[in-house]
Amino acid sequence: MHKKRPSIPNICRTLWAVIVILLLAPAKSVKAQVSIQRSFYVEDSIDHTPLGFALIKFTKIGNPVPKTMELRANSAGIIELTGILAKDSIAFTIELPGYQSYRGRCLAKDLYLRHIPLQSDTHELHGVTVHADSRRIRFKPAEMRINWNKFTKSPSEPLASVIKRVPTIINKSPDKNTLSLQTGGGKKIAIFLDGRKLSDQEVQSLPAMMIAKASLVTFPSVLDAADNTAILYLSSNMFAYNYSFDEINLNYDIGRTGPSFTFRHTQKKGLWSNNVFINGYHYKMPESYTNINIDGQDFQRDTSKSSVNTLLIMASLTKKSVKNNLFTIGVLSNLFKGGSDSRHLQNDNTSSVSSFSSHGNNTLINATLYAAWRNKAASGNTWQLHASSTFQPNSKSDYQQKTPTSIYSSTNTQEQLYALSGRYLLKKTKLGDLDWSSSFSLGAKASFDKTANLFNQNTNPATSIQSSQQYATYGGVSSAITGEKLKIEGSLLGNYAWQKGYSFTHFSNGYIYPKLVFSYAPDDKQSISLSLTATTLRPSFKMAVTDSSYSNNWMISKGNQGLRTEHNYHLDLLYNLSLRHFTFEAEGEQIYYNNGIVQVWDLQKTPVIQLTSSYQNLNYIDRSLSVTTSYDLGDALYLTWSGQLHHLSFKQKELPADFQNGYYLSSQLNINYYSKHAGNYALIGSWDGNPLTYLKQSKTHPELNFNYDYDLTRTLNISAGLYDILGTGGWRKVVIYNRYNQLTDANKRTFSLGLTWKFGQLFGNTQAGSVNSAAVPNDTKKL
Known part of the structure; x- marks a missing residue:
C-alpha cells in the first residue's frame, strides 16, 4: 500500500484566498478619468x-528642497497636472x-488648456537636411541604453514582446507560454523594474508603455545577480490617471493537441494599482520513439505518449505614496x-526479450x-526591503511498471x-568630473526540505526519508566611479552558510564573491568591457546524499559524500558596436x-544492465567565443x-570514459517583419550542439x-504559429559512457491558432518589485 499523499497545509489555503480576493477586486472595468x-x-x-506619451519634468520654484517631479501624457497627448496647486x-x-525639448517657467494654471507644440529634431544646414540620430541603441560605460519606444509596437503589449525585439537579447524558447531570455553570449537575463527583480509572469503581464527607460548591463554588481547573469534594468513612467485594462488570449494547438489561455489585468485607482496574470494550458503530446543501444546492441525500444497540465497565477497590489515611495505585496x-x-521492448544481456509497459506521473x-518596499529620501538616498516565503507542499514523481518485474x-x-533582504543606495557624489556611487546589502535565508522515497520491486518495499536544513546570511558592498567615457566598478558579497541533513554531518562554510569590471565607451556608438569574477559553489544536498533514487528498473542516481567545494575564476571581454541600422557584439x-x-x-x-549517475570533482577550462549581429531596415x-563556439580542456590525464577535450557550436537566426497593414511575422531557426563533449552530451538537428x-x-x-517546420525538432541523440547511445525521434510539428481580446483603457503602472528580488548568493552547485 502506498503512502497517502500529504494534504495541503492551511497556509496554502490562505494563499488561495488571497488570490481569489485579488482576482475579484478588479472585476469592474474603470475607464481613464482625466480632469x-x-x-x-x-x-x-x-x-x-x-x-502621445510625452514627458514633463518640473520643479516648484522657491521650494527650499528642490525636487523634480515627472508626469507622462496619455496616448492622446494629454497631460493632467496633479500633485501641484494652480498658484504654484x-x-x-x-x-x-x-x-x-520645450522649456518654460510659469504658474501651473497658465498651462491649463494650452496646446504645447514640439518641433521635430530636424534642421537645415547649408541646404542639407540633417536629422537627429534615431538609433535604437546607445552606449555608456558598462551599459547599453535602449530606445524602448523604437521596439514597442503597441502600448498594451507585454514587456516580454518588446524585450524579444532587442537585437542583443535572444529568446531560446519557441513556446509562447515560457520565457528563456539570454544574451548573444549565453548569459541568462534577469529583468529588474525600478530596482527590483520581476518574475517571468510579470514580464509576460505588465504593459510595455509603462516603461520610460531601459538599459542592459552585461556585467552587473554581485549584489544584483550571480555570475554569468546579465540584467535588463527598467524604469517606469509616472502616470496621474486612473485606468483599467484587461486582455484575454485563447489558443489551440494541433500537433501537441490542446488548448491554452492567458488572462492579463492591470488597474490603477488613486494611489493603488494591481496586476493579475493567469496562464493555463493542457497539451497532449504526440508519440515519441526511443532506441537505446549499449555496446552496439539494441537494449531497449520505447514508444511513449505524455500529457501536461499547468496553471500559473500571479497577483500583486501596489501603493504609491505622494512622496513617490512604493509598497508591493503579491x-x-x-x-x-x-x-x-510507455510501451517497452527490452533485450537484456541474457539475450532474452521482454515486453512491458510503464506509467509515470509528476x-x-x-x-x-x-x-517589497522602496523609499527614496529627500537626500537622494534609497532604501529597498524585500521579504518572501515559498511553500511547496507537494512535488511528487511516480513510476510504475508491471511486467516482467513489478516496480513502483x-x-x-x-x-x-524564507528570505529577507535589504539594500541601501547612496546618492551619486561628484568627484571633479567623475561620479561616485555605492550601495550596501544585507540578507538572510532559511530553507527546510524533506524527501520521502519509496522503491517497491516484486512486493519488496524499500523506503527512506531525506531531510535537510539550510541557513545563510550574507552582506555586500558595491562601489563605482563613472566618467563620461570610463567606469570602474567593484563589488564584493560575503556569504556564510550552514547545513545539516540526512546521511551527512552538519557543516558550515563562509565564502567571498568578488567582481571587478572595467568599461570604456569612446563614444555612444561602441563600448568595451572587461570583467573578472571569482565564485565558490559548495555541493548541494542532492549531490551529497549517498542514498540511491530510481528512474526505472535499471537507471539509478546517487550522490557523493566526498565532493569538494568548487571554485570558478571567470575572465570575460565584451565589445559592442551600434550604428544606425546595424549592431554587433563579440564576447570572449x-x-x-x-x-x-x-x-x-x-x-x-x-x-x-545498470546505469548509475553520480558526481565527481574535475579541473577544466571552458573557453568560448560568441558573436551577435543585427540589421534592420527602418522599423519594418x-x-x-x-x-x-566552445572549447573544453580538462587538466587530468585520466578522465572518465565519456569525457573528452573538444569543441561544440550553437547558432540562432531570427527574422522579424512588422507591417501595420499585413501583420507581424517572425521566423526563428536554431541549431545546437555538435560534436559531443562534456556539458554537451546530446546532438540535435x-x-x-x-x-x-x-x-x-x-x-x-489573431495569431498563428507553425513550430518545427522541418520536422527535425524531435530528433535528439545522447551519448553516455561512450557505450550508451540513446536516439529519440518525435513529430513535434504543431500548428497553433490564437485569438486575443483587449478591453478597458491602459495608461501605465509603477511597481516596486516582486518575488526573488534579493541578490541571494547561489552558493550551491546546480546542474
Missing part, C-alpha cells in the same frame, strides 16, 4: 497631431524622443500535473508570498523557503573550474544572428519555427 480643466495638450508643431510657480521641460503560484504512458504545487517508485519532496570568455563538480556515469552489464524588418499575428481591430488580434 480636462487641469490638463494641457502636446502636439506636433507642423501637422498638430497629438504626441514651476520650471518645466517637456521631452519626447525625436523632438526638441503572490505567485504554480500547479503542474503531467503523465506519460505533480507540483507551490506558492510564494512576497512584499515514488519520490515526494516538501519544501519551505575563459572560465577555470578548480574542483569543478561534474556528473559522471557508471555502466554495468553483470549480472544485469529586423535580422538577428547569434553564434557560439536544426529547428525552424514561424509566428504571425495581425490586429483585426484595435481590440481584437
Whole structure:
C-alpha cells in the first residue's frame, strides 16, 4: 500500500484566498478619468497631431528642497497636472524622443488648456537636411541604453514582446507560454523594474508603455545577480490617471493537441494599482520513439505518449505614496500535473526479450508570498526591503511498471523557503568630473526540505526519508566611479552558510564573491568591457546524499559524500558596436573550474544492465567565443544572428570514459517583419550542439519555427504559429559512457491558432518589485 499523499497545509489555503480576493477586486472595468480643466495638450508643431506619451519634468520654484517631479501624457497627448496647486510657480521641460525639448517657467494654471507644440529634431544646414540620430541603441560605460519606444509596437503589449525585439537579447524558447531570455553570449537575463527583480509572469503581464527607460548591463554588481547573469534594468513612467485594462488570449494547438489561455489585468485607482496574470494550458503530446543501444546492441525500444497540465497565477497590489515611495505585496503560484504512458521492448544481456509497459506521473504545487518596499529620501538616498516565503507542499514523481518485474517508485519532496533582504543606495557624489556611487546589502535565508522515497520491486518495499536544513546570511558592498567615457566598478558579497541533513554531518562554510569590471565607451556608438569574477559553489544536498533514487528498473542516481567545494575564476571581454541600422557584439570568455563538480556515469552489464549517475570533482577550462549581429531596415524588418563556439580542456590525464577535450557550436537566426497593414511575422531557426563533449552530451538537428499575428481591430488580434517546420525538432541523440547511445525521434510539428481580446483603457503602472528580488548568493552547485 502506498503512502497517502500529504494534504495541503492551511497556509496554502490562505494563499488561495488571497488570490481569489485579488482576482475579484478588479472585476469592474474603470475607464481613464482625466480632469480636462487641469490638463494641457502636446502636439506636433507642423501637422498638430497629438504626441502621445510625452514627458514633463518640473520643479516648484522657491521650494527650499528642490525636487523634480515627472508626469507622462496619455496616448492622446494629454497631460493632467496633479500633485501641484494652480498658484504654484514651476520650471518645466517637456521631452519626447525625436523632438526638441520645450522649456518654460510659469504658474501651473497658465498651462491649463494650452496646446504645447514640439518641433521635430530636424534642421537645415547649408541646404542639407540633417536629422537627429534615431538609433535604437546607445552606449555608456558598462551599459547599453535602449530606445524602448523604437521596439514597442503597441502600448498594451507585454514587456516580454518588446524585450524579444532587442537585437542583443535572444529568446531560446519557441513556446509562447515560457520565457528563456539570454544574451548573444549565453548569459541568462534577469529583468529588474525600478530596482527590483520581476518574475517571468510579470514580464509576460505588465504593459510595455509603462516603461520610460531601459538599459542592459552585461556585467552587473554581485549584489544584483550571480555570475554569468546579465540584467535588463527598467524604469517606469509616472502616470496621474486612473485606468483599467484587461486582455484575454485563447489558443489551440494541433500537433501537441490542446488548448491554452492567458488572462492579463492591470488597474490603477488613486494611489493603488494591481496586476493579475493567469496562464493555463493542457497539451497532449504526440508519440515519441526511443532506441537505446549499449555496446552496439539494441537494449531497449520505447514508444511513449505524455500529457501536461499547468496553471500559473500571479497577483500583486501596489501603493504609491505622494512622496513617490512604493509598497508591493503579491503572490505567485504554480500547479503542474503531467503523465506519460510507455510501451517497452527490452533485450537484456541474457539475450532474452521482454515486453512491458510503464506509467509515470509528476505533480507540483507551490506558492510564494512576497512584499517589497522602496523609499527614496529627500537626500537622494534609497532604501529597498524585500521579504518572501515559498511553500511547496507537494512535488511528487511516480513510476510504475508491471511486467516482467513489478516496480513502483515514488519520490515526494516538501519544501519551505524564507528570505529577507535589504539594500541601501547612496546618492551619486561628484568627484571633479567623475561620479561616485555605492550601495550596501544585507540578507538572510532559511530553507527546510524533506524527501520521502519509496522503491517497491516484486512486493519488496524499500523506503527512506531525506531531510535537510539550510541557513545563510550574507552582506555586500558595491562601489563605482563613472566618467563620461570610463567606469570602474567593484563589488564584493560575503556569504556564510550552514547545513545539516540526512546521511551527512552538519557543516558550515563562509565564502567571498568578488567582481571587478572595467568599461570604456569612446563614444555612444561602441563600448568595451572587461570583467573578472571569482565564485565558490559548495555541493548541494542532492549531490551529497549517498542514498540511491530510481528512474526505472535499471537507471539509478546517487550522490557523493566526498565532493569538494568548487571554485570558478571567470575572465570575460565584451565589445559592442551600434550604428544606425546595424549592431554587433563579440564576447570572449575563459572560465577555470578548480574542483569543478561534474556528473559522471557508471555502466554495468553483470549480472544485469545498470546505469548509475553520480558526481565527481574535475579541473577544466571552458573557453568560448560568441558573436551577435543585427540589421534592420527602418522599423519594418529586423535580422538577428547569434553564434557560439566552445572549447573544453580538462587538466587530468585520466578522465572518465565519456569525457573528452573538444569543441561544440550553437547558432540562432531570427527574422522579424512588422507591417501595420499585413501583420507581424517572425521566423526563428536554431541549431545546437555538435560534436559531443562534456556539458554537451546530446546532438540535435536544426529547428525552424514561424509566428504571425495581425490586429483585426484595435481590440481584437489573431495569431498563428507553425513550430518545427522541418520536422527535425524531435530528433535528439545522447551519448553516455561512450557505450550508451540513446536516439529519440518525435513529430513535434504543431500548428497553433490564437485569438486575443483587449478591453478597458491602459495608461501605465509603477511597481516596486516582486518575488526573488534579493541578490541571494547561489552558493550551491546546480546542474
